[in-house]
Amino acid sequence: MSMRRLSPVLVMVAGLIGLWYLAAVPMNVHEVLTAAERGGAEVSPPSAMERRDMGNWALVLRNPEHLGASWSSQRPRLPAPHVVLVELYESTIDEELNGRRGLVRSGSLSNRSLVYHGLVTLNATFVGFLIGAGLGILLAVGIVHSRVMDMSVMPWAIVSQTIPIVALAPMIIVVLYSIGVQGLLPKAVISAYLSFFPVVVGMVKGLRSPDGMQLDLMRTYNADAATVLWKLRLPASVPYLFASLKIAIAASLVGAIVGELPVQQGGLGARMLAGSYYGQTAQIWAALLVAAALAAVLVWAIGAAERRALRRMGMMA
Amino acid sequence: MTARPVIQASQLDLTFVTADGPVHALQDVSLDVPPGAFVSFIGPSGCGKTTLLRCIAALETPTGGKLSVNGMTADEARRARAYGYVFQAAGLYPWRTIGRNVALPLEIMGYSKRDQAERVARVLELVELAGFEQKYPWQLSGGMQQRASIARALAFDADILLMDEPFGALDEIVRDRLNEELLRLWARTQKTICFVTHSIPEAVYLSTHIVVMSPRPGRITDVIESPLPAERPLDIRDTPEFIEIAHRVREGLRAGYEE
Ligand SMILES: Nc1ncnc2c1ncn2[C@@H]1O[C@H](COP(=O)(O)OP(=O)(O)OP(=O)(O)O)[C@@H](O)[C@H]1O
Numbered sequence: 001m002s003m004r005r006l007s008p009v010l011v012m013v014a015g016l017i018g019l020w021y022l023a024a025v026p027m028n029v030h031e032v033l034t035a036a037e038r039g040g041a042e043v044s045p046p047s048a049m050e051r052r053d054m055g056n057w058a059l060v061l062r063n064p065e066h067l068g069a070s071w072s073s074q075r076p077r078l079p080a081p082h083v084v085l086v087e088l089y090e091s092t093i094d095e096e097l098n099g100r101r102g103l104v105r106s107g108s109l110s111n112r113s114l115v116y117h118g119l120v121t122l123n124a125t126f127v128g129f130l131i132g133a134g135l136g137i138l139l140a141v142g143i144v145h146s147r148v149m150d151m152s153v154m155p156w157a158i159v160s161q162t163i164p165i166v167a168l169a170p171m172i173i174v175v176l177y178s179i180g181v182q183g184l185l186p187k188a189v190i191s192a193y194l195s196f197f198p199v200v201v202g203m204v205k206g207l208r209s210p211d212g213m214q215l216d217l218m219r220t221y222n223a224d225a226a227t228v229l230w231k232l233r234l235p236a237s238v239p240y241l242f243a244s245l246k247i248a249i250a251a252s253l254v255g256a257i258v259g260e261l262p263v264q265q266g267g268l269g270a271r272m273l274a275g276s277y278y279g280q281t282a283q284i285w286a287a288l289l290v291a292a293a294l295a296a297v298l299v300w301a302i303g304a305a306e307r308r309a310l311r312r313m314g315m316m317a
Numbered sequence: 318m319t320a321r322p323v324i325q326a327s328q329l330d331l332t333f334v335t336a337d338g339p340v341h342a343l344q345d346v347s348l349d350v351p352p353g354a355f356v357s358f359i360g361p362s363g364c365g366k367t368t369l370l371r372c373i374a375a376l377e378t379p380t381g382g383k384l385s386v387n388g389m390t391a392d393e394a395r396r397a398r399a400y401g402y403v404f405q406a407a408g409l410y411p412w413r414t415i416g417r418n419v420a421l422p423l424e425i426m427g428y429s430k431r432d433q434a435e436r437v438a439r440v441l442e443l444v445e446l447a448g449f450e451q452k453y454p455w456q457l458s459g460g461m462q463q464r465a466s467i468a469r470a471l472a473f474d475a476d477i478l479l480m481d482e483p484f485g486a487l488d489e490i491v492r493d494r495l496n497e498e499l500l501r502l503w504a505r506t507q508k509t510i511c512f513v514t515h516s517i518p519e520a521v522y523l524s525t526h527i528v529v530m531s532p533r534p535g536r537i538t539d540v541i542e543s544p545l546p547a548e549r550p551l552d553i554r555d556t557p558e559f560i561e562i563a564h565r566v567r568e569g570l571r572a573g574y575e576e
């Protein structure tokens with residue numbers, strides 16, 4: 001990326017970080033004042049009962065001298081960015097290099113590190129993405145070739161996406177558990193459930209993208225449906241496929257994380273929920289950052305594959 | 318016209334059913350095309366030239382009348398791959414090189430790899446595109462793309478060539494060259510050619526038969542058999558015979574308008 005494209009991004013990021021630091025002051029003011037009071041300082045109003053009913057901003061205005069601790073509070077509601085970065089470092093590099101269970105000392109990834117949990121999530125994401133994308137492509141081919149499928153599958157596919165996944169995920173996990181399926185597969189199923197839909201929609205559009213003349217040409221050759229699919233519809237749908245794969249891989253990641261929430265068996269979702277049980281907000285944010293970075297890398301990877309494929313097909317200079 | 322006609326239409330009728338009522342595109346079209354003829358269809362926009370060509374190709378089904386191609390129904394002829402069709406736009410597949418675009422019908426029709434390579438090389442030579450086999454369509458000019466699409470229609474052994482305004486989008490000079498090439502190609506291959514055009518000089522220069530059509534509903538108003546010799550240099554367009562035929566075509570077109 002050139003400097004000229006990079007600098008607006010940097011300005012944006014700097015602005016957001018500034019806002020974040022600012023927001024930490026009112027968000028953490030209750031905890032900060034409680035800690036200060038415990039340390040023997042004078043806060044106003046002095047009683048915790050009274051403070052509880054007061055607005056955050058009012059407390060901020062009445063206790064300016066104590067606010068320095070807002071960014072280093074022990075149990076912050078909103079941890080400051082550097083606190084999250086420290087947590088991120090400690091739960092990845094530091095844990096693996098120096099931790100008792102880390103890679104260096106034990107020879108395997110520590111189950112307390114985000115590297116390990118990120119890989120668990122990534123695994124489920126990949127399996128779910130492959131199932132979802134494969135299913136999506138098959139359904140799209142069916143929909144384009146069969147009127148019955150067009151009329152019957154599409155409405156159900158749309159309905160399936162209107163059910164909130166957070167409500168559905170525990171049910172899927174319980175149902176699959178009751179028939180003895182657990183571990184990776186239930187998460188992959190939820191992940192596939194979220195990712196097949198954009199692929200169906202994109203591929204149906206792509207497979208129907210050849211114009212009348214391109215289809216008529218095939219008719220003049222008396223080509224059968226399989227030939228038309230293979231030599232015309234599929235190649236024409238490639239740009240549409242990649243556009244929907246980018247959405248699908250991000251949806252797969254979300255699906256995998258949601259699938260990890262109900263069962264504490266590792267993964268970024270499990271870390272987030274554990275963090276919220278124990279009030280470890282920095283841990284939640286660190287897991288969130290790893291998830292965001294994973295999403296960015298996955299979408300970028302699909303984009304790279306897209307550029308390669310289109311260049312090989314001669315559709316990009 | 319002594320030999321059995323390659324294309325035989327009698328009292329063809331076609332009405333499109335559309336949302337805002339029926340469109341009568343062809344009415345009472347009767348026509349015999351003898352083998353080896355070069356037939357041009359000329360007429361004002363919307364008079365049904367494309368529709369007639371598409372009927373012959375079995376891409377459209379007439380609502381009345383009889384149509385036979387190579388002694389079969391039009392659809393049987395299509396299944397037998399009796400014709401090559403050149404659309405108004407080149408319509409090359411952008412993900413295929415020029416060579417692979419030309420090979421497309423050959424792949425579908427199951428020609429052997431060696432035969433495919435030979436034929437692609439031969440027809441690209443014929444349309445003066447040798448050396449462009451590895452290029453993608455967007456790397457070629459519009460005229461070159463159109464020639465590639467003609468090569469694609471020539472690659473397999475169909476003895477009928479249906480062409481719908483193949484040179485419509487090209488400038489005069491390129492058009493002249495392609496017209497000359499097309500005549501030479503027709504002489505060499507002995508194909509029967511149906512050719513739709515808007516240009517009177519083009520129709521007169523190329524054809525053995527000129528079919529003049531009138532609009533709403535599309536009918537044939539005149540069929541002119543050209544007395545011009547088979548050997549036609551470009552400057553034949555300045556001879557009195559040529560000008561006389563062109564005049565007759567123009568009269569026919571005007572008559573169609575005034576009705
Ligand atoms: N698929 C269709 N559905 C409905 N009407 C159609 C259809 N195809 C053509 N028509 C109508 O039939 C008439 C003849 O159309 P056609 O395309 O054959 O004209 P044309 O002579 O080829 O015109 P041009 O010289 O502009 O290409 C027109 O009025 C057109 O609107």
Ligand SMILES: [Mg+2]
Binds near residue numbers: 366367368481
């Ligand atoms: Mg037309």
